[in-house]
Amino acid sequence: QMQLHESGPGLVKPSETLSLACTISGASVHEYYWGWIRQAPGKRLEYIGFFFLSGTTNYNPSLRTPVTMSVDTSKNQVSLEMKSVTAADSALYYCARFRRGDYYFDVWGRGTLVTVSS
Amino acid sequence: QSALTQPASVSGSPGQSITISCSGSSSDIGTYNFVSWYQQHPDKAPKLLVYEVSHRPSGVPDRFSGSKSGSTASLTISGLQAEDEADYYCSSFSNTGTLVIFGGGTTLTVL
Numbered sequence A: 001q002m003q004l005h006e007s008g009p010g011l012v013k014p015s016e017t018l019s020l021a022c023t024i025s026g027a028s029v030h031e032y033y034w035g036w037i038r039q040a041p042g043k044r045l046e047y048i049g050f051f052f053l054s055g056t057t058n059y060n061p062s063l064r065t066p067v068t069m070s071v072d073t074s075k076n077q078v079s080l081e082m083k084s085v086t087a088a089d090s091a092l093y094y095c096a097r098f099r100r101g102d103y104y105f106d107v108w109g110r111g112t113l114v115t116v117s118s
Numbered sequence B: 001q002s003a004l005t006q007p008a009s010v011s012g013s014p015g016q017s018i019t020i021s022c023s024g025s026s027s028d029i030g031t032y033n034f035v036s037w038y039q040q041h042p043d044k045a046p047k048l049l050v051y052e053v054s055h056r057p058s059g060v061p062d063r064f065s066g067s068k069s070g071s072t073a074s075l076t077i078s079g080l081q082a083e084d085e086a087d088y089y090c091s092s093f094s095n096t097g098t099l100v101i102f103g104g105g106t107t108l109t110v111l
Helices: none
Strands: A003-007 A018-025 A033-039 A045-051 A057-059 A067-072 A077-082 A091-099 A104-108 A112-116 B009-012 B018-023 B035-040 B047-050 B064-069 B072-077 B086-094 B099-102 B106-110
Touching (some): A003 A091, A003 A104, A018 A033, A018 A112, A045 B099, A104 B047, B018 B086, B018 B106, B035 B064, B047 B064, B072 B086
Antiparallel strands (some): A018 A077, A033 A045, A045 A057, A067 A077, A091 A112, B018 B072, B035 B086, B086 B099, B086 B106
């Protein structure tokens, strides 16, 4: 059974770089597309982007903070990096398997909470 | 960015049926059949209920059904159960550049 587990620093200072990891078990990072979604407190889910091992990516152009996704095949992890974060980036961040052809997320991690504060 | 519109809340009694609407536009629901629905219980990750408008993943009860008319998608839950009390989000492909957009979420209360 596939499981996803997000991890991150919890607290990040404004203007710093946020780095999150998503460790995948029960499947290989090579096999599927992987996406990131976030949810600020009391707000709707927000699509961040998706990534595939070949380097195929899509990032939400509405995000004000630059985003980069990558993969570490040795750890079977996908990563999310956001540079120069602000308080608006405080949210619960989820990674999920992305079904690119049909544009939905069918397996989700439990999320990792990120607070941007000095 | 464009977004989908859902009612903030709906309610129903056990055994009843309820429908949650999700209003979009010609950039998303009105043109494409890439509509999905998610259920989220408090402090839990979202769970996929419906994809491609009306398809259910294995393990999702057939009490949950999806449909679409024009630019509005709907999720119907029949035979309401107490465990159905949760937040529900719709999502769609969008050709505006954001690729995937979500609704604001609907809180279902089972009376």
